[in-house]
Amino acid sequence: MIIGTQNVRTVALMFIVLMYLLFGAAVFNALESKEEHNLREILQARISRILFKNETIHNEVLFTSLTTAIFDSRHFRSGTTKQWTFPGAFYFSTLVVTLIGYGHTTPKTMGGKIFCMVYTVAGVPLNLIMFQSVGERLNAIISFVLLRIKRLFGFRRHKVSGFELIAVELCMTTMLVLGGSLIFSRQEKWTYFEAIYYSLVTFWTIGFGDLVPLASLQRTGQSLYSHWGYFIFTISFILFGLALVASSLNLLVLRLAQFHSENGIGGISAFLG
Amino acid sequence: MIIGTQNVRTVALMFIVLMYLLFGAAVFNALESKEEHNLREILQARISRILFKNETIHNEVLFTSLTTAIFDSRHFRSGTTKQWTFPGAFYFSTLVVTLIGYGHTTPKTMGGKIFCMVYTVAGVPLNLIMFQSVGERLNAIISFVLLRIKRLFGFRRHKVSGFELIAVELCMTTMLVLGGSLIFSRQEKWTYFEAIYYSLVTFWTIGFGDLVPLASLQRTGQSLYSHWGYFIFTISFILFGLALVASSLNLLVLRLAQFHSENGIGGISAFLG
């Protein structure tokens, strides 16, 4: 039992993932390391220029103490303005239970950290069950609509296949990303490309936090209450996107894994057909 | 079909999650907003003190330009030292496919961002399938060992229940968190509490990025090659923790949801019994 075909398959999967990570590392390193070097030089030049204009802060020690005081403290990411308002805390809670965790706001007190750890215990499974349920309903509704359309146009094959469902959901996700990015690029002054990158990083729940909607409002001390329309749009965009991805993944990964373990590799075509 | 018991259940779940988010928002806001106010005042005082010592940078405009030049640029999070080495890129790839995304390193070039978006398409499902497989194997191995132990001690009831499996995995996760935190608190100079908080935020794949192992090495320009032992430990800690959480969630959430939709609420006790 300990050394069986199932275990061989698991080890093979682990090996494939390792290879995939090494491949990714090579490409990312090739793409990014030169640009990083350039950016570092530009940054150094800018700092030197500012220091040159102010002879008294030529002193390296003072310069370091200045920058450390401002940004090396643990709250440099949230800036110096008020993050923790009720809508801000709601946004934070959403980012916790959905596992996105941009990290532009994080608990600083021990009480906040403890509550955060406790909050996930019920919140994350609850949220997973909800998205599972919403995804399953979404699949049912799309199937229903597709079936109606098929009947309307007199298709011979009435059953809706998993492949058709995933195709429709992929179209919906693409439309959501392209449409939402228009609004984000205007509101946040991101390029359209950056907004698309932001959307995909969010919908996969990676949430790097290099681009965070509403964060610039929070940083500049503006109330989220006064931008409630955009606030609700942002939360809705995130949740609807996650629901779409959840239902696609629900269809693709779980059934794939299920078919995979039941029928071997042949199951993939059986499922998609 | 559109308005059925399944839909009512889904809407009820959405309502419960909304209530849970509002509850979280209230608590986080109460816990954090006062501390944030204090920290902001301390920070302002420190900045004023530094400005006072250096009369020439009394000028607010200059001060802003200085801080902006250094940190408000898009790469302030990665500091000014070399992040993109091969091990650094491997670490980054791991954080992408596992959906943790600390965000201490992010692609800055358009090529890097495009590759990142493409990389997730195969990487995330592949990783999910791998963890599903590893989790399922872990459950099988633990069941096997538990059964042997039960037989050894002559228990009457030989079958291993889902409740027993989850209990064992919870113990293993706790031991991993408590043990790993010892090493992280020493290596990263975090408090033991901070290291535990870091571990849980990572194992849920939230990955705020407020505490990131190896990041201080990367920031201070030290090579990850020269700390390969700690590098491998960190990656292994993350992956093993995720595998444990995946198998527990695999047992708990998916079966719970399955029993929930098949047998109603009574299914929970049926599953755990």
Ligand SMILES: [K+]
């Ligand atoms: K995340």
Ligand SMILES: [K+]
């Ligand atoms: K994250």
